[in-house]
Structure formats: structure tokens, C-alpha cells
Amino acid sequence: MVNNVQNSAPISPLAQPFNWVSVPLEEVINAGLRLEASVYATEAEKAKLKIKNGRYGSISLSQLVENCFYPGRFKRDYRKKSENLMGFIGSAEMLATNPEPQKWMPPNDVVSVIRGQLLLSRSGTIGKVTYVNETLSKLLVSEHAIRISAPKFxxxxxxxxxxxYGYLITNSLTHGSVVSQIEPSHILSIKIPNAPDTLKAEIHQLVMDSFALRDESNRLLQQAEQLLKTALKLPALEVFEQRDNQPYTFSISSQQLSGRFEANFHHPVVQKIEQHLKQHAQAVSSLADSELVSSIFLPGRYKRYYVSPEFGVPFLGGKEILELDPRGEKYLSLKQHGDRIAEELKLKENMILVTRSGTIGKVVLIPSYWENWVASEHLLRVNPKSSELAGYLYVWLNSPWALPLIQRHTYGSVIFEIDQHHLANVSVPLLEKSIMQEINELALQANKLRSQAFEKEQQALAKFESVL
Incomplete structure (x- = not known):
């Protein structure tokens, strides 16, 4: 009993490890007389020294940059989606491999982006970077992303x-007491490794190849969705959302209640989509069909033990799953969770993940490089019966017409959720075998291209590490 009491006693603050670093006065002056400890954080200082003492020395980032800025604040003119509008995304959404905007605005030069720019998140979650490829160049991006133009490298x-190294240094330069931010002047002051131009060019080309593969992957998925749309004669989702009566009311039969009294469950948009599917699909099944899906699985809750990368496996949350590399700082302990990982947590190629809480209905088809990583219990696992169906099911579930069918099952007053039983009831239209096969192959090929894009990016990062 005594030991238990002793073990549960709180640790004195004085017993916590104390980190400190000394910096010369010259560095404080060069940093604009900033006195926040984070500017001179120990890990960031180590990263700076690593670059400074690297084999090729260092160079100011400003010497490779033509322009570095972010737009000013402006009144946002959100409108309902139409052909003449552009998608508007934030600094978190821009990181997705294929961003799907939820807001639409008229073309606006203030927040437009140019192909070839880098975008760096500057507030909230700071230091996340992406490159403006063909996919991203068609969207508007908020002022929370710094635009960096570096035409050569x-x-x-x-x-x-x-x-x-870059992430640590960038985050050490933040300011703000409530919402952390970073300014272009801070970015331009950063020192980076001054590798030979030939090596810079090699790394640059690997990154360009990676983003070109992402573009091609997105084109294939767009082609697959268009095939689905044509085969089912689906109009734009907005057509289903049109309504004449104000206020918006509707009635249903008591036989259709299914034990649910929320208006959202019986929304006319859902009814219209399902009626359309019945009219234009060869047949309409659901994810509960054992001919389509072998299982839909939801892991139980458990206390997680996170460790350093060498002792664990990447742990993915629902927020990052649309990114090419969704790995963050969390690695689940193999020692503590080995059995659970093997039995229910590890991911497999062509498994489909669906977010079940918070933002419900985000869908991803697991690529080969996610194999044996793990994901949180906030993600439902759909195991297609075979790879011949995985791509088709993904394209349907990821389509704008499937989203209302998923979200109709939402329950909860504070945190919205769905579970595996709800997802099993989502309708799946069946088409001619040849069309389903073509859609499936396009989706699987798109996923292979994403795996190749990931490999190219990892090669670029490995080459960059060799510079230091």
C-alpha cells in the first residue's frame, strides 16, 4: 500500500528536466531583440548549428527567394458552388493531396496562387509546407499561407x-500570445544548407516529380468519378439540394422513421439521391452486402503509449489522412500495444478508412506505403471483399453524392459521430461489370501513383539529409 501511495504522488515541478541554452548578444540583436525563449529553443539551436557547421556551409534563404509575402485581410464573398466560382481553402486544407474545397468565391487575385510557389502555413499550426502544382493552382488559398516564390530551386x-531541421527552426521564430504567427521577414532570415547547385537541382527535380505524380493521380480519380457520374446520370449535388418552399419543411411516413426522429436522417436530399440511384443503377446494394465488403470494423478505445519512432509505428489521426504523408509526431509503442496492433489496429493496402467523428465522411483508400501503420479509433475500417472492388467502393464513397448518405446517420449533441452499423447501411449503386472494373482500375492506378509520389519525396528528403 505504501508503495502505491508513493508511486502515485505528484512529482515536484523542480524534479522536471530543465532545458536552457546560452546565446551571444549578437544573435539576440540579429533576431530583432526578441526575448522569447522559443526563438532560441535548444532543439532549434542544435538544428541551426548543424546547418552552420555542415559540409557546405550555409546561405540565407533570402538569396534563393524572389518574393515572400501573404495577402492582407479582405471581406470574403462566399457563394453557393457554380461553374464561375473557385474553391477557397485554408492553410490546413492546402496540405491535402487532392484538396476538396467546401467554400466557393468569385476569382480573386488577392488570394490566388501561382503554379511553382511554395505555401507555408503562418498561423495556428505553423511551418507546414506544400508546393503549388496544377491541382492547387486552380484554387484560392487564404491569407494564412505565406507565398514563397523561388523560381530556380x-x-x-x-x-x-x-x-x-526546417520545421524546428521555422517554429522557433513564432510570435503571439494567443494565436502564434510567423512573418515573411522571419522566413527570409533563416539560414539553410548551401549545397552545390547540382545537388540542389537533383533534390528540386525529385520534389517536382513527386508533385507531378500527385497531379496525374488526381486526374485519374477525376476521370473515375466522371465515369461514375455518367453511368448513373448524376447531376451536380446542388440540383438535389434545390428547394421551393420556405421555411424548409417536409413530411415522412411513420413506417420510414427507422427509430430516428432527427430531421437530418430523413433529409429530402438523401431521399432524392437514393431514388435517383434506384432509377439509374443496375441494382442498389449497401456496404452490409458480403459480396462487396468482408467487414466494417471499429477498434475499441484504449490508453495509448507513444514512443520515439524507433520503438513504435506511425499513428494516424483523422485530421491528416488526406495528406500524402500523414505521419505526425505520434508513434504507438510496439512493446505496449504489439498484440492489439497485430489483431485490430494495423492498416492494409486497399482497406478504406472513413472518419467517424468530428468531420464525418472523409474517405481514403490505403496505399501500399501505409501498410502496417496504425490509425485511431476515430476511423472506421472498411475491408472490401477483393481488390477488384476496393477502387470502385472508394470512388463511390468519396463522391459528393455518397457524403449525404454517410452523414445522415450522424448522432450526438456535442461531438457528432457514426459507427460501423450506420456505415453498413450506406447505399452502393452497382453498374455494368465492365464500367465498375474500369472505375476500379483507375482508382487503384491513382493509388499506385501516390505511392510513387511518396517515394520520390522520401528520396528528396534523404538527399537533403545528406547535405548536412
Whole structure:
């Protein structure tokens, strides 16, 4: 009993490890007389020294950058989606491999982006970087992303910001007591490794190849969705959302209640989509069909033990799953969770993940490089019966017409959720075998291209590490 009491006693603050670093006065002056400890954080200082003492020395980032800025604040003119509008995304959404905007605005030069720029998140979650490829160039991006123009070696700078060193240094320069931020002047003052131009060019090209593969992957998925749309004669989702009566009311039969009294469950948009599917699909099944899906699984809750990367496996949350590399700082302990990982947590290629809480209905088809990683219990696992169906099921579930069918099952007053039983009831239209096969192959090929894009990016980061 005594031992238990002793073990549960709180640790004195004085017993906690104390980190400190000394800096010369000259560095404080060069940093604009900033006195926040984070500017001179121990890990960031180590990263700076690593770059300074590297084999090729260092160079100011400003010497490779033509322009570095972010737009001013402006009144946002959100409108309902139409052909003449552009998607508007924030600094978190821009990191997705294929961003899907939820807000739409008229074309606006203030927040437009140019192909070839780097975008760096500057507030909230700071230091996340992406490159403006063909996909991203068609969207508007909020003022919370710094635009960096580096015509010659943008890929090299991307590798720097993406590396551990770049991330540590960038985050050490933040300011603000409530919402942390970073300014272009802070970015331009950063020192980066001055690798030979030939090596810079190699790293740059690997990054360009990675983003070109992402573009091609997105084109294939767009082609697959268009095939689905044509085969089912689906109009734009907005057509289903049109209504004439104000206020918006509707009635249903008591036989259709299914034990649910929320209006959202019986929304006319859902009814219209399901009626359309019945009219234009060869047949309508559901995810509960054992001919389509072998299982839909939801892991139980458990206390997680996170460890350093060498002792664990990447742990993915629902927020990052749309990114090419969703790995964050969390690695689940193999020692503590080995059995659970093997039995229910590890991911497999062509498994489909669906977010079940918070933002419900985000869908991803597991690529080969996620194999044996693990994901949180906030993600439902759908195991297609075979790889011949995985791509088709993904394209349908990821389509704008499936989302209302998923979200109709939402329950909860504070945190909205769905579970595996709800997802099993989501309708799946069946088409001619040849069309389903073509859609499936396009989706699987798109996923292979994403795996190749990941490999190219990892090669670029490995080459960058060799510079230090």
C-alpha cells in the first residue's frame, strides 16, 4: 500500500528536466531583440548549428527567394458552388493531396496562387509546407499561407521546410500570445544548407516529380468519378439540394422513421439521391452486402503509449489522412500495444478508412506505403471483399453524392459521430461489370501513383539529409 501511495504522488515541478541554452548578444540583436525563449529553443539551436557547421556551409534563404509575402485581410464573398466560382481553402486544407474545397468565391487575385510557389502555413499550426502544382493552382488559398516564390530551386526549399531541421527552426521564430504567427521577414532570415547547385537541382527535380505524380493521380480519380457520374446520370449535388418552399419543411411516413426522429436522417436530399440511384443503377446494394465488403470494423478505445519512432509505428489521426504523408509526431509503442496492433489496429493496402467523428465522411483508400501503420479509433475500417472492388467502393464513397448518405446517420449533441452499423447501411449503386472494373482500375492506378509520389519525396528528403 505504501508503495502505491508513493508511486502515485505528484512529482515536484523542480524534479522536471530543465532545458536552457546560452546565446551571444549578437544573435539576440540579429533576431530583432526578441526575448522569447522559443526563438532560441535548444532543439532549434542544435538544428541551426548543424546547418552552420555542415559540409557546405550555409546561405540565407533570402538569396534563393524572389518574393515572400501573404495577402492582407479582405471581406470574403462566399457563394453557393457554380461553374464561375473557385474553391477557397485554408492553410490546413492546402496540405491535402487532392484538396476538396467546401467554400466557393468569385476569382480573386488577392488570394490566388501561382503554379511553382511554395505555401507555408503562418498561423495556428505553423511551418507546414506544400508546393503549388496544377491541382492547387486552380484554387484560392487564404491569407494564412505565406507565398514563397523561388523560381530556380523551389523543390530544394520545400525539402528544407519539410525536414525536421526546417520545421524546428521555422517554429522557433513564432510570435503571439494567443494565436502564434510567423512573418515573411522571419522566413527570409533563416539560414539553410548551401549545397552545390547540382545537388540542389537533383533534390528540386525529385520534389517536382513527386508533385507531378500527385497531379496525374488526381486526374485519374477525376476521370473515375466522371465515369461514375455518367453511368448513373448524376447531376451536380446542388440540383438535389434545390428547394421551393420556405421555411424548409417536409413530411415522412411513420413506417420510414427507422427509430430516428432527427430531421437530418430523413433529409429530402438523401431521399432524392437514393431514388435517383434506384432509377439509374443496375441494382442498389449497401456496404452490409458480403459480396462487396468482408467487414466494417471499429477498434475499441484504449490508453495509448507513444514512443520515439524507433520503438513504435506511425499513428494516424483523422485530421491528416488526406495528406500524402500523414505521419505526425505520434508513434504507438510496439512493446505496449504489439498484440492489439497485430489483431485490430494495423492498416492494409486497399482497406478504406472513413472518419467517424468530428468531420464525418472523409474517405481514403490505403496505399501500399501505409501498410502496417496504425490509425485511431476515430476511423472506421472498411475491408472490401477483393481488390477488384476496393477502387470502385472508394470512388463511390468519396463522391459528393455518397457524403449525404454517410452523414445522415450522424448522432450526438456535442461531438457528432457514426459507427460501423450506420456505415453498413450506406447505399452502393452497382453498374455494368465492365464500367465498375474500369472505375476500379483507375482508382487503384491513382493509388499506385501516390505511392510513387511518396517515394520520390522520401528520396528528396534523404538527399537533403545528406547535405548536412
Amino acid at each position: 523551389a523543390g530544394y526549399l520545400y525539402a528544407f521546410f519539410k525536414s525536421e
